[in-house]
Amino acid sequence: xxxxxxxxxxxxxxxxxxxxxxxxxxxxxxxxxxxxxxxxxxxxxxxxxxxxxxxxxxxxxxxxxxxxxxxxxxxxxxxxxxxxxxxxxxxxxxxxxxxxxxxxxxxxxxxxxxxxxxxxxxxxxxxxxxxxxxxxxxxxxxxxxxxxxxxxxxxxxxxxxxxxxxxxxxxxxxxxxxxxxxxxxxxxxxxxxxxxxxxxxxxxxxxxxxxxxxxxxxxxxxxxxxxxxxxxxxxxxxxxxxxxxxxxxxxxxxxxxxxxxxxxxxxxxxxxxxxxxxxxxxxxxxxxxxxxxxxxxxxxxxxxxxxxxxxxxxxxxxxxxxxxxxxxxxxxxxxxxxxxxxxxxxxxxxxxxxxxxxxxxxxxxxxxxxxxxxxxxxxxxxxxxxxxxxxxxxxxxxxxxxxxxxxxxxxxxxxxxxxxxxxxxxxxxxxxxxxxxxxxxxxxxxxxxxxxxxxxxxxxxxxxxxxx
Numbered sequence: 001x002x003x004x005x006x007x008x009x010x011x012x013x014x015x016x017x018x019x020x021x022x023x024x025x026x027x028x029x030x031x032x033x034x035x036x037x038x039x040x041x042x043x044x045x046x047x048x049x050x051x052x053x054x055x056x057x058x059x060x061x062x063x064x065x066x067x068x069x070x071x072x073x074x075x076x077x078x079x080x081x082x083x084x085x086x087x088x089x090x091x092x093x094x095x096x097x098x099x100x101x102x103x104x105x106x107x108x109x110x111x112x113x114x115x116x117x118x119x120x121x122x123x124x125x126x127x128x129x130x131x132x133x134x135x136x137x138x139x140x141x142x143x144x145x146x147x148x149x150x151x152x153x154x155x156x157x158x159x160x161x162x163x164x165x166x167x168x169x170x171x172x173x174x175x176x177x178x179x180x181x182x183x184x185x186x187x188x189x190x191x192x193x194x195x196x197x198x199x200x201x202x203x204x205x206x207x208x209x210x211x212x213x214x215x216x217x218x219x220x221x222x223x224x225x226x227x228x229x230x231x232x233x234x235x236x237x238x239x240x241x242x243x244x245x246x247x248x249x250x251x252x253x254x255x256x257x258x259x260x261x262x263x264x265x266x267x268x269x270x271x272x273x274x275x276x277x278x279x280x281x282x283x284x285x286x287x288x289x290x291x292x293x294x295x296x297x298x299x300x301x302x303x304x305x306x307x308x309x310x311x312x313x314x315x316x317x318x319x320x321x322x323x324x325x326x327x328x329x330x331x332x333x334x335x336x337x338x339x340x341x342x343x344x345x346x347x348x349x350x351x352x353x354x355x356x357x358x359x360x361x362x363x364x365x366x367x368x369x370x371x372x373x374x375x376x377x378x379x380x381x382x383x384x385x386x387x388x389x390x391x392x393x394x395x396x397x398x399x400x401x402x403x404x405x406x407x408x409x410x411x412x413x414x415x416x417x418x419x420x421x422x423x424x425x426x427x428x429x430x431x432x433x434x435x436x437x438x439x440x441x442x443x444x445x446x447x448x449x450x451x452x453x454x455x456x457x458x459x460x461x462x463x464x465x466x467x468x
Contacts, residue, residue: 043426044455047171051424051459054143054169059463061100061125062418066467069103069120077103077120078151080279082324085418085465086361087177088128089201092446094141095175097128098418099362101150101324102467122151124160129172137427141172150325160325173423173456176444186358186366186390187250188376189225189235189404194248195397197376199360199408201445202388204397208253224318224356224405226277228297233407234275234283236267243267245275245285245295258300262287274316284308286316318405319355323362329381331355331367338367344381358406366390368403376403419444421460429453 066084069077086099106119126146133139145168149161185205186197194208225235237246237257242264244257260266266287267275274286282303283295292308295301306312314320320330329340338346338357356368360378364387368376378388392401421442429452436450442460450456 039428043428043430044457047424047426047455047457050169050171051422051457054422055420055459055461057145057168058098058127058420058422059461061127062098062420062463063466064102065100065465067102068467069105069118077154078122078156081122082279083362084467087418088361090446094446094448095129095143095172096177096444097126097175098177099124099126101125119152120154121149122156124148124150127168129175132170137171140170140425142167143169143172143175169424171425171427173425173450174421174438174444174446174448175423176419176421176442176446178419178444185250185409186360186376187225187227187233187407187409188356188368190398190402191404193398194225194233194235194250195401195403196250197390199366199378202378202390204390204392204394204401207398208248208250224274224276224316225407226275227407227409228277228283229281230297231409234277235405236275236285245283247300258283258295260285260293261302274318276312276315276317278312278315284312284316292316319357321357321359321365323359325362327362327381329357329359329365331357338365338379340381342381344384346379346384354404356403356406358408360408366406366408368406373400374402376406418463418465419460420463421458423456423458426455430455 062085066081068079068081071077081101081103083099084101088097088099090096101122101124104121104123106121107115108117108119110116124147126148127143129141129143131139132142145166147163149157149163151157152161186199188195188197192209196205196208197203198205225233227233231250233248233250235246235248236243237255238244240257242260243266244260245267247256247258248254267285276284277297278284281297283297285293285295286308287293287305290307291305292312293305294303296303308316314322314328314330317330319332320328322328327340327342329338329344331338354369356366358366360366363380363382365379365381366376367379368374373393375392376390377386378390379385380387392403393399421444423438431453433451433453436456438446438448439458442458
């Protein structure tokens with residue numbers, strides 16, 4: 001019996017093999033394309049998720065700035081918060097940082113949902129970035145967070161409990177924070193005017209000429225000035241043939257006066273000038289006989305005259321200032337150097353009886369020798385290094401500008417909003433190079449331009465700081 005046996009020829013096998021190879025190659029290419037697109041989608045999704053999460057955390061923390069817990073009797077647990085929000089500007093680079101202080105409350109409820117007790121901690125939270133790089137994913141910035149407990153169990157801690165340095169996010173391109181309440185202002189008395197300096201940009205901003213119905217009053221020789229929680233500046237001024245407490249509105253440049261008692265030079269002893277706003281909100285003024293007059297800041301009435309403690313002497317001195325952590329820094333009269341109670345000291349900085357010193361953040365002081373065209377230098381009390389300088393006498397400022405006393409608005413609380421702009425990039429590179437420029441409508445002074453394969457996104461919002 002005969003059987004026909006059929007089989008593939010060699011040519012058919014080669015053709016089939018070639019077709020299969022084409023199909024497998026196409027399938028693999030499609031798989032690679034789909035896999036890469038999937039990775040890109042996951043990466044971009046993580047970028048968006050991370051951006052939204054960062055913004056939510058920053059919004060919540062900034063919104064809480066300055067919250068002071070009060071018990072059922074209306075009493076504050078830890079007292080007033082000085083410097084509830086401090087923004088440190090990075091200039092034309094990444095990135096700004098922010099430090100926030102508020103009271104954090106943990107309630108204990110009973111079975112009926114009624115609060116039976118509360119634990120209140122005073123918290124200081126800092127957000128900042130540091131440069132980071134890796135071989136695979138290049139250079140970028142990481143966002144860090146640190147919580148410090150300033151007070152617990154109804155008592156301010158002598159030594160704050162510093163928390164761990166936590167990585168909050170990676171692949172940060174930029175973080176810009178702009179406070180619109182005027183926290184970046186430094187005020188300096190100058191004969192018949194108040195000079196206003198922008199601390200964020202370290203430069204002269206404007207001049208407030210002191211005028212009233214009685215003419216143009218002149219500030220006392222080298223007297224200190226201070227700023228109240230109401231945003232008004234208090235200084236010693238010449239009015240109606242005697243020295244008085246002048247109340248200056250920095251927005252309108254208007255001035256009014258407190259009717260002060262005694263001799264015409266009661267508040268203008270050349271070697272002993274001084275005025276300050278205490279934590280109780282009242283106005284404290286040096287008298288020429290070494291006493292201190294205390295005025296109610298709301299009624300402008302004289303409450304009492306007292307013999308000052310060392311704390312009050314520091315308050316009314318333009319050469320001594322205290323930050324919200326209780327660190328006292330002083331520049332001695334006619335001597336060089338500044339010393340601080342945390343052990344920091346700066347040598348050979350000033351040599352003048354007219355020296356003015358003022359905290360502008362909890363870590364930085366503004367310092368001036370008080371002479372004509374004597375620049376205002378900014379120093380960090382922790383690193384003992386100069387971090388900036390405000391040049392005096394440059395146009396459009398008065399060429400003979402000087403500094404009699406300093407007042408920093410970082411310690412006051414006013415209604416505030418904070419603009420936040422956050423820029424992130426993806427972990428991986430995708431496709432061709434693309435040009436990315438910072439948009440004009442995004443706030444902040446870091447102007448960047450990128451041309452690479454990374455994906456990017458920008459998040460922005462404005463936060464109302466409800467406790468200021």
